[in-house]
Amino acid sequence: ELKVEQNPLFLSMQEGKNYTIYCNYSTTSDRLYWYRQDPGKSLESLFVLLSNGAVKQEGRLMASLDTKARLSTLHITAAVHDLSATYFCAVDRERLWEVSNYQLIWGAGTKLIIKP
Amino acid sequence: GAGVSQSPSNKVTEKGKDVELRCDPISGHTALYWYRQSLGQGLEFLIYFQGNSAPDKSGLPSDRFSAERTGGSVSTLTIQRTQQEDSAVYLCASTARGLLNYEQYFGPGTRLTVT
Numbered sequence: 001e002l003k004v005e006q007n008p009l010f011l012s013m014q015e016g017k018n019y020t021i022y023c024n025y026s027t028t029s030d031r032l033y034w035y036r037q038d039p040g041k042s043l044e045s046l047f048v049l050l051s052n053g054a055v056k057q058e059g060r061l062m063a064s065l066d067t068k069a070r071l072s073t074l075h076i077t078a079a080v081h082d083l084s085a086t087y088f089c090a091v092d093r094e095r096l097w098e099v100s101n102y103q104l105i106w107g108a109g110t111k112l113i114i115k116p
Numbered sequence: 117g118a119g120v121s122q123s124p125s126n127k128v129t130e131k132g133k134d135v136e137l138r139c140d141p142i143s144g145h146t147a148l149y150w151y152r153q154s155l156g157q158g159l160e161f162l163i164y165f166q167g168n169s170a171p172d173k174s175g176l177p178s179d180r181f182s183a184e185r186t187g188g189s190v191s192t193l194t195i196q197r198t199q200q201e202d203s204a205v206y207l208c209a210s211t212a213r214g215l216l217n218y219e220q221y222f223g224p225g226t227r228l229t230v231t
Contacts, residue, residue, distance in 0.1 A: 033219060042207060043159075043222040050217060088158065092218055103149075103172070104220060108158040 002027050004091050006107035014115055016078050021110045023072040023089035030067045031092035033104065034074055036085045043088065047074075079114045086111045118142065120223035122208050128229045129198055137193040137226045141210030148191050149220060150183060151207045159207070165191060198230045 007022045023032070034046040047056040049065035049072060056063050060083065062075045072089055090104040121140045129135050141148050150162040161175040165185040176182070180198075185191040195202055205227050209220040 031218065035222075042224045043209075045219055045221070048217050048219050090220075103161070103164060104218070106159045106161075111156075 002093065002105050004089060004105045004107040006087075006089060006110050008110060009108060010111045010113075012113045012115065013076075013079055015080055018078065019076050021074040021076075021087055021112070023074070023091075023107055025070050025072075025089075025091045025105070027070075027091055027093055027105065028067075029091045029093060030065070032065050032072045033090045033092075034063050034072070035088045035090065037088065037109070038085050046087075076112075081114050081116050084112055084114045120208055120210055120221050122206075122223035122226050124226060125224060126227045126229075128231060131200060131230055132197055134194065134196045135198055135228065137195075137206050137228070139191045139193070139208030139223060141189065141191070141208070142212075142221055143189075145210035145212050145221070146188065147211040147218075148185060149209045149211075150191070150193050151209065152177075152204045153207060153225075154204045162193070162206075195228075198228075200230045203228055203230045 003026045005024045013019055030051055032049045035043040036046050037043045047063040049063060052067040054065045060077045065072045074087060076083060086109045088109045089107045093103055120142055123138045127135055146167045148165045152160045152162055163176055163183045164172040180196045183191060183193045193206060205225045207225045208223045211218050211220050
């Protein structure tokens with residue numbers, strides 16, 4: 001069964017702290033996506049990771065991909081309240097050089113609350 | 117440039133009525149997806165269109181749900197005889213073809229409330 005599991009599903013943390021959200025998947029994919037959803041809003045793309053060892057950084061967020069371990073991490077450095085949101089990871093069913101059927105498998109989301 | 121648009125943004129309907137939700141994808145995007153998101157939950161895949169191929173309807177929860185995509189562009193999701201459990205946000209997304217990156221671009225969603 002094709003699965004994407006996020007851990008934790010809920011995280012409450014203080015401003016200024018560091019933390020990591022984990023995304024484990026069961027396919028052999030090397031295309032992984034991170035999205036952010038603010039309350040009452042739609043999903044916004046954060047990072048696209050397309051190969052083993054890929055690392056992307058934007059501000060206080062950094063995402064990495066280990067295709068051998070089938071694991072992606074989203075690391076938050078010195079968290080600020082504005083990063084409070086739900087974060088989703090999604091994985092393509094196919095390998096990078098294979099024809100994709102364009103469908104993604106989605107994790108359940110990690111709700112992140114950052115307290116001032 | 118223009119993103120994915122959806123209409124209406126909010127829809128309140130009485131149980132048993134039919135509703136139509138519209139999605140206008142990004143121009144040139146050949147793949148279009150419908151998802152449903154209940155309050156505080158993740159994404160539930162409903163249906164997927166890719167070019168002229170037959171749609172993947174494997175996620176539709178019942179035969180009350182149907183969708184079509186006209187001219188390879190605009191899509192309409194129809195829910196017949198709505199039930200209270202249909203209340204959710206319906207999200208549409210589109211993807212470009214021919215790239216290694218199959219990132220999905222989401223519309224703002226339609227919040228459906230069945231009373």
